[in-house]
Amino acid sequence: MSQTDDSPFDELPLRIGLGQFREPTDDRLRFIKQLGVDDVLLNMYRYSPDYPHLPNEDRPLLATPEEWTVDALVELRERIERAGLRLNAIENVPIAFYDHVMLGGDRRDEQLDDLRRIVRNLGEAGIPMFGYHWMPSGVWRNTEVAVRGDARASGFDLDAADDSLTHEREYTEAELWENYERFLRAVLPVAEEVGVKLCLHPNDPPVDSLGGVPQLFRNFENFQRAMDLVPSDNHGLExxxxxxxEMGEDLEAAIRYFGSRGKLYYVHFRDVEGTVPRFNETFLDQGNYDSARIFGLLDEVGFRGMIIPDHVPHVEGDSTWDHRGRAHAVGYLQGLLAMHRACAET
Structure with missing residues (x-):
């Protein structure tokens, strides 16, 4: 089954979903449905170890590129659907799947072949979006702060960041852009063929460089360049x-620009206090921007995708997945959605 531009997902309204989890266990899926959520995405480094057919309970599935088969992905999608949910996207593959692609290493061509196969299999399995990032070292956080009620939230301080090389040498922006364009030219034709949308995430934190590696997707100008580099209706933004x-960019201008061009595919709705070089995450009503205004602007520019809470503060009695903090964020966003629907009807 291949998703095309006229897939059922494109006919859905703006809606609140849930993501940022790797293991769709039965109890987790029930909890998500109990929150009144119908749409999910998965951070797919592994999926649940409780499947009865596993030869070893501790063996993670989808841990290597060879395991991202059509059958495995269909099984995953159908598991989500049996819980009354829709699987909108898979967000990320392990960095080890494409570190040589990002940095131009010896295994680049092999990894590009793997990525093409994974994207093709996603489309054939009926999973319409694939979120990806361009961060060879992943997300950086190096502080923890107390926010409202002594909830704990992560942060970043550039002055406290380790400046040692993470990948043996320093890389130039020109190298990263060359590698990025090669990735797009290799993978986008497959995405277009099978109807998968590729969704680019910003670098986090959006600073110039970390560990000797430029952080390309740190500002408005570079996102413009990314979308124009290899124009495609199947390439947009997570x-x-x-x-x-965190960037301190004109957030409303960015939403209007990319929203008017149909490049907002789905949204991570979170906020921080402060901007680079120093910031910390916080609750949605305590950050840099006006959540209600931004929510309304997304609706105004015609965004009709899925909005999910992203990182949330760790609240009292929370789990490693921060399910209580996520429940609060889902309820907050559902309230914003209800308010905007009511205003639209008056």
């Missing part, structure tokens, strides 16, 4: 409001 808030 628009992380938290990262854009």
């Amino acid at each position: 628009f992380c409001l938290g990262c854009w808030s």
Whole structure:
């Protein structure tokens, strides 16, 4: 089954979903449905170890590129659907799947072949979006702060960041852009063929460089360049409001620009206090921007995708997945959605 531009997902309204989890266990899926959520995405480094057919309970599935088969992805989608949910996207593959692609290493061509196969299999399995990032070292956080009620939230301080090389040498922006364009030219034709949308996430934190590696997707100008580099209706943004808030860019101008061009595919709705070089995450009503105004602007520019909470503060009695903090964020966003629907009807 291949998703095309006229897939059922494109006919859905703006809606609140849930993501930022790797293991769709039965109890987790029930909890999500109990929150009144119908749409999810998965951070797919592994999926649940409780499947009865596993030869070893501790063996993670989808841990290597060879395991991202059509059958495995269909099984995953159908598991989500049996819980009354829709699987909108898979967000990220392990960095080890494409570190040589990002940095131009010896295994680049092999990894590009793997990525093409994974994207093709996603489309054939009926999973319409694939979120990706361009961060060879992943997300950086190096502080923890107390926010409202002594909830704990992560942060970043550039002055406290380790400046040692993470990948043996320093890389130039020209190298990263060359590698990025090669990735797009290799993978986008497959995405277009099978109807998968590729969704780019910002670098987090959006600073010039970390560990000797340029952080390309740190500002408005570079996102413009990314979208224009290899023009495609199947390439857009996994628009992380938290990262854009960290940048200190004109958030409303970015939403209007990319929204008017149909490049907002789904949204991470979170916020921070402060901007680079120093910031910390916080609750949605305590960050840099006006959540209600930004929510309304997304609706105004015609965004009709899925909005999910992103990182949330760790509240009292929370789990490692921060399910209580996520429940609060889902309820907050559902309230914003209800308010805007009511205003639209008056």
